[in-house]
Each structure stands twice: as C-alpha cells, then as structure tokens.
Amino acid sequence: MPGVLLNLLAGKEMALFKNLNFSKLKEGLTKTRNRIFNSINEVISGKAVIDENTIEEIEDILISSDIGYEVVQSVIEEVKKKLKNESDRSGNNVLKLVKNELNQILVASINKTGTDLENSLIKYKPYVILIVGVNGAGKTTTIGKLAHNFKKSGLNVLVGAADTFRAAANDQLEIWAKRAGVSIIQKEHGSDPSSVAFDTIKKAIDEKIDVVLIDTAGRLHTKKNLMDELNKIRRVISKLLEYAPNETLLVLDGNSGQNAIMQSEEFSKVTDISGLIITKLDGTAKGGVVYQICSKKNIPVRYIGVGESIEDLLDFEPETFTNAIFNSNQN
Ligand SMILES: Nc1nc2c(ncn2[C@@H]2O[C@H](COP(=O)(O)OP(=O)(O)O)[C@@H](O)[C@H]2O)c(=O)[nH]1
Numbered sequence: 561m562p563g564v565l566l567n568l569l570a571g572k573e574m575a576l577f578k579n580l581n582f583s584k585l586k587e588g589l590t591k592t593r594n595r596i597f598n599s600i601n602e603v604i605s606g607k608a609v610i611d612e613n614t615i616e617e618i619e620d621i622l623i624s625s626d627i628g629y630e631v632v633q634s635v636i637e638e639v640k641k642k643l644k645n646e647s648d649r650s651g652n653n654v655l656k657l658v659k660n661e662l663n664q665i666l667v668a669s670i671n672k673t674g675t676d677l678e679n680s681l682i683k684y685k686p687y688v689i690l691i692v693g694v695n696g697a698g699k700t701t702t703i704g705k706l707a708h709n710f711k712k713s714g715l716n717v718l719v720g721a722a723d724t725f726r727a728a729a730n731d732q733l734e735i736w737a738k739r740a741g742v743s744i745i746q747k748e749h750g751s752d753p754s755s756v757a758f759d760t761i762k763k764a765i766d767e768k769i770d771v772v773l774i775d776t777a778g779r780l781h782t783k784k785n786l787m788d789e790l791n792k793i794r795r796v797i798s799k800l801l802e803y804a805p806n807e808t809l810l811v812l813d814g815n816s817g818q819n820a821i822m823q824s825e826e827f828s829k830v831t832d833i834s835g836l837i838i839t840k841l842d843g844t845a846k847g848g849v850v851y852q853i854c855s856k857k858n859i860p861v862r863y864i865g866v867g868e869s870i871e872d873l874l875d876f877e878p879e880t881f882t883n884a885i886f887n888s889n890q891n
C-alpha cells in the first residue's frame with residue numbers, strides 16, 4: 561500500500577512509485593526496435609567477419625532512426641577503435657559494441673544532473689511542476705499520466721489548467737483529472753494563465769497538496785510572447801512559494817526529429833528547463849532521437865510516453881531503454 565507508506569513519510573523514507581514496465585516499453589518501442597535492432601541483425605547475419613562496408617550499413621541504419629549524424633559518427637568511431645583491439649569481429653560483437661556505446665550516451669546524460677525526486681517531495685510541499693512545450697507535443701495528456709503516477713504513490717495531486725488559450729484545453733485537462741482521480745483548478749477560456757497558476761498554488765497550500773502540475777499554452781506567436789507568459793506564471797508562483805516551481809519539464813514529440821532538438825534549444829532560451837519528457841515513441845521508428853537529445857542536451861530525460869492511455873508514461877531509465885531497443889532481457 562504505497563499510500564500508507566507515503567503518509568508515514570513525515571521526514572522518513574518514501575517509496576515513490578516508478579512506472580518502469582519493461583514489456584510495455586518494449587511494445588511501445590517496437591517500430592524503433594525494428595528499425596535499429598532488426599535491421600542491424602539483417603546486415604550482419606551470415607557474415608563471419610564484419611567488414612568496413614557492413615559498418616557503413618550499420619551507420620546508415622542508425623542515422624535513419626534519428627540518432628543524428630554527429631552522434632552516429634562518434635558512436636561508429638568508438639566501435640571501430642574498440643574493434644582494433646579485439647580479435648572478435650563477429651556481428652554479435654559489433655552489435656554489442658554499438659549497443660554499449662549508445663547506452664553510454666544515456667547513462668552519461670542522466671549522471672550529469674541527477675534529481676532526487678523522493679527527497680524533494682518530502683522537503684517541498686507542495687512540489688510544483690510546470691509543464692511547457694509546443695502545441696500538440698503531449699503536455700495535457702502527460703499531465704494526466706503524471707497525476708495518475710503520483711497518485712499511485714499515495715500523493716495528493718492538484719492540476720492547474722493554465723492553457724487558457726484553447727477553448728478545448730480546459731475540457732481535455734478536466735477529463736484527464738477525472739481519469740486520474742485528482743482535483744483541478746480552471747477558469748474560463750481566455751483568462752490570464754498566471755491567475756490560474758496563482759489560484760492553483762493558493763489552493764495547494766491551503767489544502768496541503770503534495771504535488772502540483774501546471775499545464776501551459778504552447779502556441780504563442782512570438783518568442784517574446786512565450787517568454788513573457790512563462791515568466792509571469794513563474795513570478796506569480798514564486799510570490800506564493802519562494803522555491804517554486806521545483807521543476808519545469810519540456811514535453812517533446814518523439815516523432816518530430818530535428819524539430820525536437822530545435823524546440824529544446826528555443827525553450828531553453830526562454831526559460832530554465834530542468835527536464836525533458838519525450839512522447840509518442842510508440843508511433844515512430846525514429847525513437848533513436850532519444851539518443852541524439854541525450855547526447856546534445858545537458859537536460860536529463862525524465863519520462864517517456866509510449867501510448868495514449870493513462871499507464872503509458874514511463875520513468876526514463878537508460879539501461880532499460882537500450883535493452884528494449886536491442887531486444888535484450890531486462891536484468
Ligand atoms: N501515441 C501517443 N500519442 C500521444 C502520446 N502523448 C500524447 N499523445 C497524443 O498527442 C495528441 C496531443 O496531445 P496533447 O496532450 O493534447 O498535447 P498538448 O497540445 O501539448 O497539450 C493527443 O492526441 C494525444 O493523445 C504518446 O505517448 N503516444
């Protein structure tokens with residue numbers, strides 16, 4: 561009973577529920593696994609020794625999955641270097657080396673900036689997460705899934721519908737809040753997003769809420785607009801809670817390839833981003849973009865979306881992700 565565990569937490573240990581379902585992850589990454597793992601297997605099969613041409617084919621496969629040219633070059637260079645020192649030039653060994661190099665990218669990116677979420681949740685009440693990203697990236701859906709996951713840990717969750725630009729946005733978040741069984745603060749379409757943020761934080765303090773998730777609008781005509789909007793929301797939040805927001809998570813559509821990289825650069829210029837959520841990995845063969853993002857960005861990937869239902873947001877864990885792509889067993 562995680563709820564009971566958590567309620568005991570007053571300064572003690574807490575067991576935060578982690579959604580790390582390996583079979584769901586594997587299922588979600590099927591298209592990317594076919595593109596990367598199955599294709600590499602095809603080119604190495606039947607070859608006793610892997611020659612330069614085959615390595616080039618592997619290079620093309622990796623690029624075609626959106627791992628990105630530069631990242632692929634460095635991976636291949638490393639693999640070649642290692643092969644020079646080894647007598648085993650079998651396909652399986654090459655596959656293993658590629659897998660290890662790719663995995664290293666994810667491990668390094670997580671180690672750069674580890675967050676101790678459990679301790680932070682104990683320390684900060686309410687713990688405030690601001691969700692940002694362009695329209696259609698999956699913000700609202702992800703908030704529903706996050707609310708569900710936090711609630712499963714026994715935490716009280718409140719969501720704030722600060723995307724007041726789109727008429728349907730309120731309804732959509734309301735549906736998700738109902739599904740997750742959490743409360744929501746919303747105002748009529750067109751009201752000031754920062755006033756929604758204010759009301760949400762106020763209620764969270766009054767009602768001793770554990771986690772606050774705030775939705776925001778993605779479509780703002782100019783970068784200045786977006787910056788002003790997000791800054792205003794942040795200002796209002798920190799007026800009530802000096803330490804908040806605790807996290808600002810940028811949601812990126814895993815289908816959008818190079819655009820995802822650009823968006824993360826643009827948003828970083830506008831506001832501090834503490835983590836990334838990559839959605840829709842179930843719909844694409846180009847999930848290799850996760851490696852590219854981890855390699856290029858100093859911001860850790862926190863969660864990944866592998867479907868449209870409430871259980872489909874998984875904690876991001878490097879080894880598990882790479883094992884799912886390379887069809888390995890999970891230890
Ligand atoms: N297949 C799939 N669809 C997703 C995922 N996350 C979000 N979506 C879909 O993407 C669309 C846009 O999501 P929404 O949350 O409205 O994006 P927002 O505009 O950023 O709030 C919706 O149709 C969602 O069902 C995911 O992980 N997998």
Ligand SMILES: [Mg+2]
Binds near residue numbers: 699775
């Ligand atoms: Mg939305």
